[in-house]
Amino acid sequence: MSIDTATVARIASLARLKVTEAELEAMVPELNGILAWVEQLGEVDVTGIEPMTAVIENALRLRADVIGADPLTGGGIRDQVLANAPAAEHGFFGVPKVIE
Amino acid sequence: MTEITNLGVAALRDGISGGDFTAVEAAEAFNAAVAGASALNAFIVATPDHALESARKVDADRAAGKALGKMAGVPIGMKDLFATKGVQTTAASHILEGFTPEYESTVSQKLWEAGAGMLGKLNLDQFAMGSSNETSYFGNVISPWRRSDGGNTPLAPGGSSGGSSAAVAARLCPAATGTDTGGSIRQPAAFTGITGIKPTYGRCSRWGIVAFASSLDQAGPMARDVRDCAIMLEAMAGFDPKDSTSLDLPVPEWEAGLNADLKGKKVGIPREYRVDGLDADVARSWDEGIAWLKDAGAEVVDISLPHTKYALPAYYIVAPAEASSNLARYDGVRYGLRDLPDGANLQDMYAATRAAGFGAEVKRRILIGTYVLSAGFYDAYYTQAQKVRTLISHDFKNAFADVDVILAPTTPTAAFGLGEMVSDPLAMYLNDVFAVPASLAGLPAMSVPAGLNREGLPLGLQIVGRPFDEQGVLNAGLAIEQRAGFTARPGKWW
Amino acid sequence: MAMSNYRIQGETGEWEVVIGLEVHAQVTSQSKLFSGAATAFGAEPNSQVSLVDAAMPGMLPVLNGECIRQAVRTGIAVGAQINKWSRFDRKNYFYADLPQGYQISQLYHPIVGEGEIEVILDDKDPEGSTKTIGIERIHVEQDAGKLMHDQHPTMSYVDLNRSGVALMEIVSRPDMRSPIEAGAYLAKLRQILRYVGSCDGNMDQGSMRADVNVSVRRPSEPFGTRTETKNVNSVRFVMAVVESEARRQVDLIEDGGTVVQETRLYDPDKNETRSMRSKEDAHDYRYFPDPDLLPLVLADSFVDECRASLPELPDAKRHRYETALGLSAYDAAQLTLEVETYQQFEEMLAAVVAESGKDQRDVAKRVANWILSERPGVLRSAGVAVDHPKNTPAANVALIVAVSEGVISGGKAKEILQAYLTTDTDLTAEIASNKQTSDTGAIEAVIAKVLADNADKVEQYKAGKEALFGFFVGQTMKAMQGKANPAVVNDLLKKVLG
Numbered sequence A: 001m002s003i004d005t006a007t008v009a010r011i012a013s014l015a016r017l018k019v020t021e022a023e024l025e026a027m028v029p030e031l032n033g034i035l036a037w038v039e040q041l042g043e044v045d046v047t048g049i050e051p052m053t054a055v056i057e058n059a060l061r062l063r064a065d066v067i068g069a070d071p072l073t074g075g076g077i078r079d080q081v082l083a084n085a086p087a088a089e090h091g092f093f094g095v096p097k098v099i100e
Numbered sequence B: 001m002t003e004i005t006n007l008g009v010a011a012l013r014d015g016i017s018g019g020d021f022t023a024v025e026a027a028e029a030f031n032a033a034v035a036g037a038s039a040l041n042a043f044i045v046a047t048p049d050h051a052l053e054s055a056r057k058v059d060a061d062r063a064a065g066k067a068l069g070k071m072a073g074v075p076i077g078m079k080d081l082f083a084t085k086g087v088q089t090t091a092a093s094h095i096l097e098g099f100t101p102e103y104e105s106t107v108s109q110k111l112w113e114a115g116a117g118m119l120g121k122l123n124l125d126q127f128a129m130g131s132s133n134e135t136s137y138f139g140n141v142i143s144p145w146r147r148s149d150g151g152n153t154p155l156a157p158g159g160s161s162g163g164s165s166a167a168v169a170a171r172l173c174p175a176a177t178g179t180d181t182g183g184s185i186r187q188p189a190a191f192t193g194i195t196g197i198k199p200t201y202g203r204c205s206r207w208g209i210v211a212f213a214s215s216l217d218q219a220g221p222m223a224r225d226v227r228d229c230a231i232m233l234e235a236m237a238g239f240d241p242k243d244s245t246s247l248d249l250p251v252p253e254w255e256a257g258l259n260a261d262l263k264g265k266k267v268g269i270p271r272e273y274r275v276d277g278l279d280a281d282v283a284r285s286w287d288e289g290i291a292w293l294k295d296a297g298a299e300v301v302d303i304s305l306p307h308t309k310y311a312l313p314a315y316y317i318v319a320p321a322e323a324s325s326n327l328a329r330y331d332g333v334r335y336g337l338r339d340l341p342d343g344a345n346l347q348d349m350y351a352a353t354r355a356a357g358f359g360a361e362v363k364r365r366i367l368i369g370t371y372v373l374s375a376g377f378y379d380a381y382y383t384q385a386q387k388v389r390t391l392i393s394h395d396f397k398n399a400f401a402d403v404d405v406i407l408a409p410t411t412p413t414a415a416f417g418l419g420e421m422v423s424d425p426l427a428m429y430l431n432d433v434f435a436v437p438a439s440l441a442g443l444p445a446m447s448v449p450a451g452l453n454r455e456g457l458p459l460g461l462q463i464v465g466r467p468f469d470e471q472g473v474l475n476a477g478l479a480i481e482q483r484a485g486f487t488a489r490p491g492k493w494w
Numbered sequence C: 001m002a003m004s005n006y007r008i009q010g011e012t013g014e015w016e017v018v019i020g021l022e023v024h025a026q027v028t029s030q031s032k033l034f035s036g037a038a039t040a041f042g043a044e045p046n047s048q049v050s051l052v053d054a055a056m057p058g059m060l061p062v063l064n065g066e067c068i069r070q071a072v073r074t075g076i077a078v079g080a081q082i083n084k085w086s087r088f089d090r091k092n093y094f095y096a097d098l099p100q101g102y103q104i105s106q107l108y109h110p111i112v113g114e115g116e117i118e119v120i121l122d123d124k125d126p127e128g129s130t131k132t133i134g135i136e137r138i139h140v141e142q143d144a145g146k147l148m149h150d151q152h153p154t155m156s157y158v159d160l161n162r163s164g165v166a167l168m169e170i171v172s173r174p175d176m177r178s179p180i181e182a183g184a185y186l187a188k189l190r191q192i193l194r195y196v197g198s199c200d201g202n203m204d205q206g207s208m209r210a211d212v213n214v215s216v217r218r219p220s221e222p223f224g225t226r227t228e229t230k231n232v233n234s235v236r237f238v239m240a241v242v243e244s245e246a247r248r249q250v251d252l253i254e255d256g257g258t259v260v261q262e263t264r265l266y267d268p269d270k271n272e273t274r275s276m277r278s279k280e281d282a283h284d285y286r287y288f289p290d291p292d293l294l295p296l297v298l299a300d301s302f303v304d305e306c307r308a309s310l311p312e313l314p315d316a317k318r319h320r321y322e323t324a325l326g327l328s329a330y331d332a333a334q335l336t337l338e339v340e341t342y343q344q345f346e347e348m349l350a351a352v353v354a355e356s357g358k359d360q361r362d363v364a365k366r367v368a369n370w371i372l373s374e375r376p377g378v379l380r381s382a383g384v385a386v387d388h389p390k391n392t393p394a395a396n397v398a399l400i401v402a403v404s405e406g407v408i409s410g411g412k413a414k415e416i417l418q419a420y421l422t423t424d425t426d427l428t429a430e431i432a433s434n435k436q437t438s439d440t441g442a443i444e445a446v447i448a449k450v451l452a453d454n455a456d457k458v459e460q461y462k463a464g465k466e467a468l469f470g471f472f473v474g475q476t477m478k479a480m481q482g483k484a485n486p487a488v489v490n491d492l493l494k495k496v497l498g
């Protein structure tokens, strides 16, 4: 499967990466090279094989429903949450106006 | 007395607890080494005050007769992928330039609690994507090593933990943290003649480490010998309820368990790793490794890992797929760079911010990852890759039914020159061909220095073990280390 | 089983509407699905946001067991299959209310599979007007944050308090065929969730929102193209959306147009739906298993515990009220509609039984009437809300017991309650001082006087104007200040008047 400029442009848009025409042109052969190479996986007979779900056998733990049981993952830290924001306004994150 | 900066973790720890020198003296010595090595570009920021403050506390604790931690007084380098509270954390990207976390990663927190101090944040490949440390927004790291040809070609320190490997090799720090997604601890360790271990997936908490590929990322120590790695891994590992994939297991006393006597142990030699055209020096070094392990009492057997060939392509689907999603959070809203062109709406802002904030290799992988997950392609690429991953895991399981550890080269070649590979992403990816299978299977794996090639550059040997058997890996590594007698070090030119 | 014959009359004939609902119900929990931040409604912006919810670099999700427990309990309550192996996937898209750039949800392996619920289409006929609506699945996922657009001329503001709150997405089959069915389904679902306690059902606070999928077709033809109207937050609005959207589609098709599959928004002021501009972008969510989490495997004992913890559910309760308590289907349905109502009813019934020593079957109707009609009348005329602090179960029980033991009349009980709620009276004293008499001698004397004072009316009565009997009862009761036992008054009057 070979991808063309339009496909790369669509993928870039899906990934929210602004690309110039020149960048697009350069990316097409690169991505095609990589995709052609990974496609050798198609050779592998995977009949009856489940996709990997856990790298190392382990069970998902359930957390107790307690607020701030570990302060590192609790709330009530607005200043810390906003500390690095490019546009923190009145306790909110500011973004360009969205029209719904 | 030897210069303090020549000492490793164990020697520093013992020297400080024994009163041979103070932790502050150690911190000052390494701070000076860091300050004098800007030519290597190993650090993104130096944090001499952090190192000194930890050292003062250790000295005070010692004076007060308090028990000292496993890493008491040992100043280390911290890969700039670990969130450090109050200290800029960038993942070597422009998009996180200036980001100052309000939190400390679990692993770095554990190290500080064990008495270690921080010399600075180490350079790396951007978002840990790369094998040569040429994708950092903050410039290339230069390996302290040079070829013996008398030329001064700047060499790659490996990647992505290239700042870590260069700094440890250059004696700027006795040890450093690394992270390994597809070889990022082992490959740079091999390139710079140092030792590094990636533990079993889940041993070290991923909480607070900037994510690259969640199902592969694993932190580990990089140091100058096996014992130092064992000590530091003990300090880094342990169950963390904040990480759902963390292993709820006690941390073994790996240092105390070190034993280079391999009698009764079986070492597997995977025939698929003996690829056509394998570099002659690498092949020779592998044979030497086999001989050393036999000498240590191990029985050596040929094994087959039939799906080895497919590990790298599977990795280059799974890792970019996870990365494309993990890196979606860098959008200019809550932290990091924001690029808001005139008249841009929200989605334009995202696209502009991410275009300006990510480097070329990061974008390349995001695009690949986005593509393989997109409608109509998911099963052909991602599901297929995860099935192949299951097969690779089965290969190891079968092998470990017969053998205790597996021995292979860490990399197909010694370090290459900076700029020699950048134009060909695929050739660059092939660097990790021997390292990636163990990553896909989540297995503990280590690289130890094994000697020099014909150009005078280090080569590494890799030991892969069963899940949870870091001890077996460390012990085999120790057996090699004792026989390899690797004492070469780069001459100081920086 | 009632068949719906709701039809839209178009220019070219009749159309049938096909409706499916995806309901997002906020799971009742203290903390969020994957973080320890609080979930309470109405907090200061971004005050209930953890580093995890803000998607800081290196943050990881850890699953809240209570949310899983509530989803499983809900699944059992709708008779659904519980999947002991489920998994969380990432749904990837970029939006300012989605800090991670993906929502952790369950696409491929939801925790709850197929189930169904029975809805009542006519309140007046709860047993005869039911329809079964299929449930396709219930999965657990994260809520998004909130955007505010009206606080700044050029910026929208992001509040992440809701970001990461646990939701159950309950997906129905496209089994509904009228606005009434859609409304009844949502109401019934809300009732079940509130019984189970897995969602508070506060639709005005956004605890339940419905995505309404609507399509139209000629009766018995294949399904048409559907639209999805997002985040509709009341039963009434769901019905309005179905009506207006079906109408729009019919008009569109009949004008030669085609319905496009799209996301729409409902504008209650205009009572119409409109296309959502922000969602026009063709979506490709790139779902894949969240590598930060492992598959969720439930032990049998976990599911058993969930099952055992369920209360009696609405349908079972309603049927029990009819069979064991002898209530009418209508009363049983009304009493079981709201959790607060049935709880009060059962609490009062138990207290009345205990205090009066009567069988519950003998007093159930009286308690039901009191709760469904008598007391609401008092509250209305007193202008008092049902949660008035003096409107306690104890006060109500005292009045019901007094009536059922013949101490006071029903009418007196209402008067006493109204006075008690609105003035400073003592309930026990009021009951005592309004004790009705069954003293036949005293009553006979009063009757004699009433009849003598109204000799003309007695004549009319005897001439056949039997309606006047009530007048004599009223006059007698009035003369006795309401304290005569009405049954005795009735008997004696009948005897005297022949």
Ligand SMILES: [Mg+2]
Residues within 6 Å of the ligand: C022, C211
């Ligand atoms: Mg929906």
Ligand SMILES: [Zn+2]
Residues within 6 Å of the ligand: C024, C141, C169
């Ligand atoms: Zn949903």
